[in-house]
Amino acid sequence: xxxxxxxxxxxxxxxxxxxLAPVDGAVLPRAGxxxxxxxxIPGPNRVWKNAYSITSAADAxxxxxxxxxVEKSRGxxxxxxxxxxxxxVLEVYPPQNLFAPxxxxxxxxxxxxxxxxxxxxxxxxxxxLAYEMHHCCKPEDETAFRTLLPSGPEATLxxxxxxxxxxxxxxxxxLDTHLSVCGPESFMDVVLATAxxxxxPAAKVHKESFGGATGxxxxxxxxxxxxxxxxxxxxxxxxxxMEAAGLTPPCxxxxxxxxxxxxxxxxxxxxxxxxxxxxxxxxxxNAIMICVSRAKTPELVLDF
Amino acid sequence: MxxxxxxxxxxxxxxxxSNSDEAILRFPFPFPEDSYMYSVNMxxxxxxxxxxxxxxxxxxxxxxxxxxxxxxxxxxxDPLRCQVLPHMETAEWDTLExxxxxxxxxxxxxxxxxxxxxxxxxxxxxxxxxxxxxxxxEETLPFGxxxxxxxxxxxDFSLQDQRDNNLYMDGGMVTSQADWSLNFDVGxxxxxxxxxxxxxxxxxxxxxxxxxxxxxxCGKPVRRxxxxxxANPRLDTSPENYPLWGPEKAAITPENVGHRMCLRVxxxxxxxxxxxxxxxxxxxxxxIRLEELAKVKKWAVRMHRVxxxxxxRIAEYKGLPRYRQYVxxxxxxxxxxRVLNAGIGPEQDGI
Ligand SMILES: Cc1cc2nc3c(=O)[nH]c(=O)nc-3n(C[C@H](O)[C@H](O)[C@H](O)COP(=O)(O)OP(=O)(O)OC[C@H]3O[C@@H](n4cnc5c(N)ncnc54)[C@H](O)[C@@H]3O)c2cc1C
Ligand code: HEM
Ligand code: FES
Numbered sequence: 257x258x259x260x261x262x263x264x265x266x267x268x269x270x271x272x273x274x275x276l277a278p279v280d281g282a283v284l285p286r287a288g289x290x291x292x293x294x295x296x297i298p299g300p301n302r303v304w305k306n307a308y309s310i311t312s313a314a315d316a317x318x319x320x321x322x323x324x325x326v327e328k329s330r331g332x333x334x335x336x337x338x339x340x341x342x343x344x345v346l347e348v349y350p351p352q353n354l355f356a357p358x359x360x361x362x363x364x365x366x367x368x369x370x371x372x373x374x375x376x377x378x379x380x381x382x383x384x385l386a387y388e389m390h391h392c393c394k395p396e397d398e399t400a401f402r403t404l405l406p407s408g409p410e411a412t413l414x415x416x417x418x419x420x421x422x423x424x425x426x427x428x429x430x431l432d433t434h435l436s437v438c439g440p441e442s443f444m445d446v447v448l449a450t451a452x453x454x455x456x457p458a459a460k461v462h463k464e465s466f467g468g469a470t471g472x473x474x475x476x477x478x479x480x481x482x483x484x485x486x487x488x489x490x491x492x493x494x495x496x497x498m499e500a501a502g503l504t505p506p507c508x509x510x511x512x513x514x515x516x517x518x519x520x521x522x523x524x525x526x527x528x529x530x531x532x533x534x535x536x537x538x539x540x541x542n543a544i545m546i547c548v549s550r551a552k553t554p555e556l557v558l559d560f
Numbered sequence: 561m562x563x564x565x566x567x568x569x570x571x572x573x574x575x576x577x578s579n580s581d582e583a584i585l586r587f588p589f590p591f592p593e594d595s596y597m598y599s600v601n602m603x604x605x606x607x608x609x610x611x612x613x614x615x616x617x618x619x620x621x622x623x624x625x626x627x628x629x630x631x632x633x634x635x636x637x638d639p640l641r642c643q644v645l646p647h648m649e650t651a652e653w654d655t656l657e658x659x660x661x662x663x664x665x666x667x668x669x670x671x672x673x674x675x676x677x678x679x680x681x682x683x684x685x686x687x688x689x690x691x692x693x694x695x696x697x698e699e700t701l702p703f704g705x706x707x708x709x710x711x712x713x714x715x716d717f718s719l720q721d722q723r724d725n726n727l728y729m730d731g732g733m734v735t736s737q738a739d740w741s742l743n744f745d746v747g748x749x750x751x752x753x754x755x756x757x758x759x760x761x762x763x764x765x766x767x768x769x770x771x772x773x774x775x776x777x778c779g780k781p782v783r784r785x786x787x788x789x790x791a792n793p794r795l796d797t798s799p800e801n802y803p804l805w806g807p808e809k810a811a812i813t814p815e816n817v818g819h820r821m822c823l824r825v826x827x828x829x830x831x832x833x834x835x836x837x838x839x840x841x842x843x844x845x846x847x848i849r850l851e852e853l854a855k856v857k858k859w860a861v862r863m864h865r866v867x868x869x870x871x872x873r874i875a876e877y878k879g880l881p882r883y884r885q886y887v888x889x890x891x892x893x894x895x896x897x898r899v900l901n902a903g904i905g906p907e908q909d910g911i
Contacts, residue, residue, distance in 0.1 A: 285779060286834035288650075314835045350779050356837035358723050359647040459724045508777065516775055 259348045261340060262318055268397040270325050271371060272337050277318040279345060286314050289378040290355035293319060294510060296347035297332040304332035307511050310351060311377035324371035354513050355464040361434030362386065367447055372439030375464055377404060390420055422450040435461040465531040467511030467548055475551035479503065479560045480522060494546040505546060505560060512548035519546055524556035563667060565686055569626035577793040579852050581911040583622055586612040587848050589904045590785040590825050594865040598760040600768050605781035605829050610904050613827055617662040618713060619844055625686055627714045634735040634796050640743045642707045644719060644731030651719050652706035653696060654833035655840050659709045684712055706731060715844030722837055727773060729753055736795035736845050738788045738824065739879065758873040773839060778832045786826040788878045793822050793847045809882065817886040818851040850890055856906045861898060864891035
């Protein structure tokens with residue numbers, strides 16, 4: 257669907273927010289708490305497809321998103337910061353949800369850092385949600401984030417790691433509390449490790465990862481059934497390279513989270529960067545999530 | 561979509577139910593091949609395709625009025641046929657919106673929906689309902705939103721919550737089921753409620769089906785067909801009411817099998833719901849007496865082969881053994897050994 261950038265503005269020096277509205281009065285699909293949209297971003301030589309969490313409420317008349325400018329971005333976030341302007345029309349895929357709130361939980365503990373706040377902004381718009389939220393940010397961004405959070409005691413901002421005592425926080429939660437976490441990989445690792453350490457049940461925690469698009473050594477993907485060999489460059493993903501070669505592999509989130517793009521590895525060793533495969537599946541090395549993962553060997557043979 | 565509705569028929573006691581010739585020809589015959597085995601037989605639920613019942617998002621047919629009256633009777637006798645757990649409230653409203661929008665869109669001469677922000681106006685002409693209400697405010701409707709709308713749409717429905725990488729049956733409206741019980745299954749996970757099904761667990765059908773459903777996207781519904789057989793065109797073949805329909809099954813004879821015995825096909829469609837992220841499962845049942853089915857040559861021939869060669873454990877699970885031979889014998893004279901095309905279409909224009 258085509259959506260128009262209706263408003264754009266700087267939230268912090270590194271985060272820009274956008275309002276995306278339907279063109280000519282079309283009805284916007286509802287986006288439940290935790291949903292994201294994938295935007296087609298017109299680059300100079302190619303189109304980027306990036307996922308952004310929707311921060312507005314399910315029944316809002318426009319989607320709101322917030323985009324962090326990724327340092328050394330070769331793609332979409334740089335364009336959205338430097339070129340996107342009010343009035344631009346973008347191709348947007350209908351919302352999907354990989355991070356819906358756990359509705360059976362009596363209480364929610366929401367922990368985020370940096371841009372990881374975005375999915376929780378839609379959670380906070382759920383009527384009657386019983387929650388406690390802690391958000392970590394850089395001191396210079398405190399004022400901006402303050403405007404996004406309710407003023408009551410349920411939401412706390414932390415500008416230094418020392419003021420968030422994770423272990424004590426987790427230990428004092430009531431049973432029936434569900435933990436949701438979103439933020440940089442390092443932040444989520446610490447939260448999950450602490451949760452495991454204090455004996456928090458694995459079923460009562462879920463996270464959303466924005467994908468670690470890191471790039472890497474070029475390699476060749478040999479797509480056996482299609483009979484095609486595709487060169488995957490340093491700065492593109494295997495999925496992007498396959499699409500550029502005219503193939504249409506399955507995909508959804510393009511960020512290693514949804515599981516849709518899994519392909520079978522027939523030969524070669526994948527370098528896993530996804531958040532979907534289990535430890536056992538990873539170790540077996542016979543499956544790869546093509547949207548984020550790469551190769552440790554010069555060539556990968558895939559069943560596609 | 562043009563649709564003429566029959567006056568009220570009965571699905572119990574005197575069983576006045578019957579299919580018109582048009583209804584026979586649009587019946588979703590479930591066997592694309594001469595044999596049947598469980599598989600992950602799922603495809604996108606897009607309009608058109610192998611059967612006319614795929615033309616609407618939710619198919620309404622000539623039996624609508626009688627079907628809904630039968631549901632009301634069953635609910636009257638046993639209110640537990642409709643249950644929704646409290647955390648599914650958002651999914652209830654999602655369901656109401658999905659059903660109302662699609663009915664009004666597919667059958668404008670029978671249903672209409674007008675929205676003015678949260679003030680909605682719903683008209684259901686066949687059931688003579690004219691309801692103004694506030695979306696999101698349960699107290700403005702005579703029933704909970706899920707019960708309210710599923711009392712007006714053919715087929716059973718269940719609501720699945722998605723959490724911990726699984727689906728839980730946390731609600732439903734189930735009055736025309738093939739011998740399973742919502743009251744028993746409510747709160748169960750995907751593999752738990754499928755517990756009684758033979759063969760499919762071992763062959764990995766349920767593992768694969770669950771993975772597929774967990775990743776189902778909004779706006780991209782999927783469908784599959786399932787089938788069983790029922791003595792008399794009875795909608796309510798629940799375990800709770802086995803004492804009522806068990807004896808009817810026992811009364812099937814070679815003489816009455818053609819008239820009384822029905823093939824019962826379920827068009828199952830699944831929808832990801834937008835606000836709640838839950839999955840709505842619609843089990844839209846179609847009944848056809850064997851004597852009606854026999855009016856379509858291809859189906860009669862194929863029916864003979866499928867039932868004759870059916871895996872004994874599937875036959876047993878579906879409760880067929882008692883009259884299976886009668887069904888085979890009934891269709892045997894139709895089977896002249898011809899080679900049939902793959903696919904479920906009737907391949908004839910009239911009866
Ligand atoms: C579910 C979800 C929700 C998200 N929500 C938000 C949000 O609310 N706000 C926000 O700011 N961001 C969000 N993101 C992250 C966002 O989608 C982008 O990843 C981010 O903006 C960086 O994009 P980029 O194109 O600027 O950056 P880069 O990281 O430079 O990526 C550039 C390009 O590199 C390619 N690439 C990706 N992976 C690899 C790889 N492993 N090797 C080689 N090349 C690769 C891709 O083509 C990518 O487009 C979300 C991601 C997901 C999956
Ligand atoms: C959320 C979606 C689903 C729900 C709520 C559901 C529910 C059920 C129920 C209640 C039964 C009866 C079990 C019993 O005997 O008690 C059943 C049977 C069965 N289900 Fe599902 N199901 C779902 C999805 C699927 C899918 C996707 C498949 C795909 C393969 C599937 C395959 C089967 C099969 C093969 C049977 C046996 C049917 C028969 O032989 O009559 N189900 N299901
Ligand atoms: S597209 Fe979602 S994991 Fe790859």
